[in-house]
Structure formats: structure tokens, C-alpha cells
Amino acid sequence: MAGRNLVGPEADALELGVVLRALADEHRRSVMTELAADRTDSERGCNSFALPISKQTQTHHFRVLREAGLITEIDYGNRKGIRLRRTDVESRFPGLLALLEAEHRNSTAPR
Amino acid sequence: MAGRNLVGPEADALELGVVLRALADEHRRSVMTELAADRTDSERGCNSFALPISKQTQTHHFRVLREAGLITEIDYGNRKGIRLRRTDVESRFPGLLALLEAEHRNSTAPR
DNA sequence: CCTCAGGTACGTATTGCATCGTACCTGAGG
DNA sequence: CCTCAGGTACGATGCAATACGTACCTGAGG
Numbered sequence: 001m002a003g004r005n006l007v008g009p010e011a012d013a014l015e016l017g018v019v020l021r022a023l024a025d026e027h028r029r030s031v032m033t034e035l036a037a038d039r040t041d042s043e044r045g046c047n048s049f050a051l052p053i054s055k056q057t058q059t060h061h062f063r064v065l066r067e068a069g070l071i072t073e074i075d076y077g078n079r080k081g082i083r084l085r086r087t088d089v090e091s092r093f094p095g096l097l098a099l100l101e102a103e104h105r106n107s108t109a110p111r
Numbered sequence: 112m113a114g115r116n117l118v119g120p121e122a123d124a125l126e127l128g129v130v131l132r133a134l135a136d137e138h139r140r141s142v143m144t145e146l147a148a149d150r151t152d153s154e155r156g157c158n159s160f161a162l163p164i165s166k167q168t169q170t171h172h173f174r175v176l177r178e179a180g181l182i183t184e185i186d187y188g189n190r191k192g193i194r195l196r197r198t199d200v201e202s203r204f205p206g207l208l209a210l211l212e213a214e215h216r217n218s219t220a221p222r
Numbered sequence: 223c224c225t226c227a228g229g230t231a232c233g234t235a236t237t238g239c240a241t242c243g244t245a246c247c248t249g250a251g252g
Numbered sequence: 253c254c255t256c257a258g259g260t261a262c263g264a265t266g267c268a269a270t271a272c273g274t275a276c277c278t279g280a281g282g
Contacts, residue, residue, distance in 0.1 A: 016140070016210070016214050017135075017137060017140065020131055020134050020135045020140070021135045023131050024128070024131045024132045024135040025239090025240080026128060027240090029127070029128065029131070045258095046258080046259085047258085053240085053241075053242090054241070054242055054243090055258070055259065055260090056241075056242060056243085056259090056260080056261090057240065057241050057242070058259090059259065059260060059261090060239095060240075060241080061240090063260095075259090076248090076249080076258095077247090077248045077249050077250095077258095077259090078247085078248045078249040078250075078257075078258055078259070079248090079249080079250095079257090079258060079259080080258075080259065093210055094206070094209075094210075095205070095206030095207075095209060095210060096206070096210060098205075098206060099127070099204055099205075099206060099207060103127050132269095136269090136270085138270095156228095157228080157229085158228080164270090164271070164272090165271070165272055165273090166228070166229065166230090167229085167230080167231090167271080167272060167273085168270070168271050168272070169229090170229060170230060170231090171269090171270075171271080172270090175269095186229090187228095187278090187279080188228095188229090188277090188278045188279050189227075189228055189229075189277085189278045189279040189280075190227090190228060190229080190278090190279080190280095191228075191229065
């Protein structure tokens with residue numbers, strides 16, 4: 001029941017280059033804009049993002065986001081949880097999540 | 112003497128994906144952090160960035176930045192000027208330049 | 223006109239990255 | 253124990269991006 005926490009780098013070790021490369025991909029960015037827009041920061045399942053890619057590729061993308069320090073993955077063995085590292089990201093790169101949140105509004109409410 | 116202005120997309124047509132892909136590259140990001148940190152927004156020469164790459168590759172990178180809408184290139188024929196589109200970028204992606212400016216401080220004053 | 227420095231155009235090698243196929247692991251529930 | 257869904261590991265592949273060589277253009281200044 002209690003899952004193992006898979007964490008990335010420490011909060012102050014986040015690198016802008018790694019973060020921007022992570023956000024450069026459409027699928028990863030769509031995950032991040034969705035997370036940034038949800039102020040409750042609740043734990044999400046991996047399938048709740050409806051990514052149009054295979055599960056192997058999803059594994060890859062979530063790993064990239066985790067290693068960039070943007071999310072935490074909680075391993076339950078046969079299932080996995082995703083959580084945004086909001087305070088860490090916000091303290092290291094203030095304003096970044098606001099940009100992603102604005103982008104989420106753009107993509108969900110085209111006009 | 113008067114150079115032709117090579118512009119990219121309109122201010123409200125900037126796309127986050129294109130911008131982030133442009134900023135994902137180390138060399139292009141170093142150019143942008145330097146531009147963001149210079150509040151005078153003066154016109155810069157292409158060689159004033161001391162990029163450790165060939166001039167053909169520099170042409171490529173500046174083109175990417177221009178097509179992303181981040182800079183304007185001024186063509187003098189046998190020389191070229193670079194200028195940050197600060198107000199356009201700031202109005203479309205508020206806070207982005209502040210992130211780059213902070214990164215510039217990090218890279219120039221390690222500790 | 224000639225030279226030179228700065229830039230571009232085109233082709234190409236190489237690298238990086240996203241994607242998926244196959245095989246295997248894990249825990250829940252029959 | 254068996255099955256099944258969710259997830260990972262490893263390898264292969266295809267494509268886009270970076271990088272540079274060669275050739276050519278442009279304007280300034282002899």
C-alpha cells in the first residue's frame with residue numbers, strides 16, 4: 001500500500017537546461033501544463049493523462065520528467081503515481097509553473 | 112547603412128513549444144540569457160557572444176531564435192545585428208526572461 | 223578591381239531522441 | 253496457482269537536429 005518514492009535531484013540541484021529539454025517535448029509538456037493547472041497537487045495516475053503513445057514510451061517520458069526534478073513518481077509495484085514537485089520547482093524557477101498554467105488554459109479553451 | 116529587418120512571427124503568434132525547443136539548446140540559451148540580462152537591449156553583433164561553434168552553425172542557431180520570435184536580426188549585407196524582442200516575449204510569456212536573466216547570473220557568478 | 227571579414231546556401235555526416243517490439247516483473251483478484 | 257493490467261528493461265529503428273566542409277554572396281577599405 002505504501003509506495004516507494006522515486007525522486008530526482010535535490011531542489012537546488014535542478015538545472016535549467018535539463019528542465020527545458022524535458023519541457024521541449026509536446027507530450028511531456030502537456031503532462032506538465034495539466035499538473036501546473038491543478039492547484040490541489042493531488043497524486044495522479046499515469047493513465048489519467050490520456051497520452052496517445054505506447055506505455056513503454058510513457059515510461060520513458062515520466063522518467064525524463066522525474067530526472068529533471070519536475071515530478072515525483074510513487075511506485076506501488078504494479079501501479080504508479082505521479083506528483084508535481086511544485087514547491088521545489090517554484091523556488092528554483094519562479095514563474096515557470098505560471099507559464100505552463102497559462103499554456104494549459106490556452107490549449108483547453110482555444111478561444 | 113540602414114539594414115533590413117528580419118522578423119519572425121507576430122507577438123501574439125509565439126508558440127511555447129517552439130520557444131522551449133529553441134531554448135533547449137545550450138548555445139542558443141547562452142545567447143538568450145545574455146540578452147535577457149542586458150537591460151539596455153542594445154543591438155549586438157553576432158560575434159559578441161563568443162560561441163565555440165563554426166559560423167555556419169551560428170547562422171543556423173540565430174535563425175532558430177528568430178523563427179521562434181525571440182530575437183530580430185538586422186541584415187547589413189556583410190554584417191548582422193541581433194536584438195532581443197523583449198516586450199513581445201514578455202507580453203506573451205511573462206516571467207520567461209526573468210528566468211533566463213537569473214540563469215545568466217548563475218553562469219557568470221558561480222558562487 | 224582586389225582582398226578580406228562576416229554571413230548564407232547546400233549537401234552531408236553524426237548525434238540525439240522519440241517510438242515501439244519483445245520479454246519480463248509486480249500485485250490484485252479470482 | 254493462474255490470469256490480467258500496469259509498468260519496466262533492453263534493443264532496434266526511424267527521424268529530426270546539430271555540426272561542419274565547400275562554395276558563394278556582400279560591403280568596406282585599400
